[in-house]
Amino acid sequence: MTDTTSTPLVQIREVTKRFGNVTAVDRVSLDFLRNELFAILGSSGCGKTTLLRLLAGFEQPTSGRILIDGVDATDVPPYDRPVNLMFQSYALFPHMTVAENVAYGLRKERVPAARIRERVAEMLAMVKLEPLAARKPDKLSGGEKQRVALARALVKRPKLLLLDEPLAALDKKLRQHTQFEIANLQYQLGTTFVVVTHDQGEAMTLASRIAVMADGRIAQVGTPGQVYEFPANRYVAGFVGNINLFEGRVTGVDGGRMSLRCEALGVELAVLSDEAIAPGSAACVAVRPEKITLSRQAPETKDRNLVKGTVWDLAYFGDQSLYRVRLKNGTELQVSAQNLRRSAKLTVEWDDEVYLSWEIASTILLLS
Amino acid sequence: MKRRSPMLMTIVAFGYALLYVPIVSVVIYSFNGSRLVTLWGGFSLRWYASLLADKDLLGAALLSLRIAIVSATFATALGAIVALALHRVNRLRGRLLLSGMITAPLVMPEIITGLSLLFLFISMADLIGWPASRGATTITIAHITFSMAYVVVVVRARLAAMDESLEEAAMDLGGRPVAVFFDITVPMLLPALVSGWLLSFTLSLDDLVISSFVSGPGATTLPMLIFAKVRLGVTPDINAITTIIIALVVIIVVAATIISGRRGPVAARPADAGGQ
Known part of the structure; x- marks a missing residue:
């Protein structure tokens, strides 16, 4: 269950990111609670991907701070953050097998080989991919790739998992199935998941809370019900559902x-x-x-x-x-x-x- | 089916004949038993055997190989670094000018490249006393400079097709920049590096003009030796050495083409797109 009593896992404080004279993220403040599935919803170009990259550490905010588990992580490079990202393209390493892809994060942590094998097997079992451990990514279907990417991003037990449009590349049927899988996984692991999506249906079914973004700013934060039934402004009302x-x-x-x-x-x-x-x-x-x-x-x-x-x-x-x-x-x-x-x-x-x-x-x- | 025009086929045949008849005749005559270059005297391998006894020729061949290997290796390393820099620093002012300038040596007349390098070496020797004399070292340096441009072109093409999120994913999983470079970037670029190396190797092995400019006494590469010999009259052993070089170049060029053209793992292809 979402833990609302203790301090939020992630605190985004007045974060602004400018590229030249374009403001991609504009004074955003947002909290992610422990153990929640949060969705950032917005049309393309609203700054949601930039916000995700700020959280992963690939971009530095122009101003503002990001606290992860109470620690200021604003200047921590991506490889030292307790955060993992599942890329929209999945970004599987094409020269490595499925097992090697999943093992990569642990190898970089210098985990003993026996422990890596154990943990990789565990993760592959979780996403039901054990039979494909020795395959190369180009021999996988879209849904299989997505599961490898998920296993790889979760193998280090991050405090925060970021998912960039996790379902965009899947066909409709698989998308519905995967939606439930992601939600179940989040429930089992108790990790905080943050999903970035342009699809309001996806955000509504997956997330326990949604932030609607427009023009680099947060238009509304709330449960799917709050956002749908009690939109804060015209933009949210029009973007989420028909009205x-x-x-x-x-x-x-x-x-x-x-x-x-x-x-x-x-x-x-x-x-x-x-x-x-x-x-x-x-x-x-x-x-x-x-x-x-x-x-x-x-x-x-x-x-x-x-x-x-x-x-x-x-x-x-x-x-x-x-x-x-x-x-x-x-x-x-x-x-x-x-x-x-x-x-x-x-x-x-x-x-x-x-x-x-x-x-x-x-x-x-x-x-x- | 479209009917082939006899006219068109003749032109094509003529074109290919123009390209390949001289080469094929050299290869055939390398097996000629006769001492006269223009007269067929039966099949023989005697000229290949006589090559083995020719100390000058073997020395020149070894020197050429040494220069080709060393210059290809350096050119590949330097070229890859330049390509990476040009690719990464995309906000660098004047990137277009820089990338144009790096490929200029591809179209520069060899005479000019050779001459300017010779001037450089002479004035360097005057100013800092190095290189004290010209020879294998100066030839190697000269070969590195022009081969590098080819490597840059090959590596940049590969980089342009590479999914940048691969490196980010590795970094996200805990790979520090140096580790990411060796774990992800180098394996991704490997086909380009290999074909760049092979290309540099052949370029160096073939080069006559630039080598002649920057060479000094005692350093004679194989093309230089052949050229010198031919000026005294074509002997059948030249046909034999030429045939060996042709075979070597063909093998390497074919290998380079296969390696760089292989449907290699350039990018993590986005999954079979559903609807967006």
């Missing part, structure tokens, strides 16, 4: 409840929020497609927001359907619905007039 986003203006504040006028929807929406906002200020309202209920009859409107539109497009996936509903003024909303009843005929079809409603509690208020 309907509308600009609005606050018209009334009543305790924990707020009403906003959304021109794009042509209605007044209610939101629950404790934020102290003056009426008249601009804000953004958002709702996830699966939170919206679609009906042909007018629904109950108590504690619900309601709009009316026409089904413009629909995609049937079997388990669920995705609808695009267009309002009179042209605004489009995405709605997804589980197909709960067994029926070859859809209850809502193209060009149907529909009511869209969602709970006030499911409405997200975004101020930045």
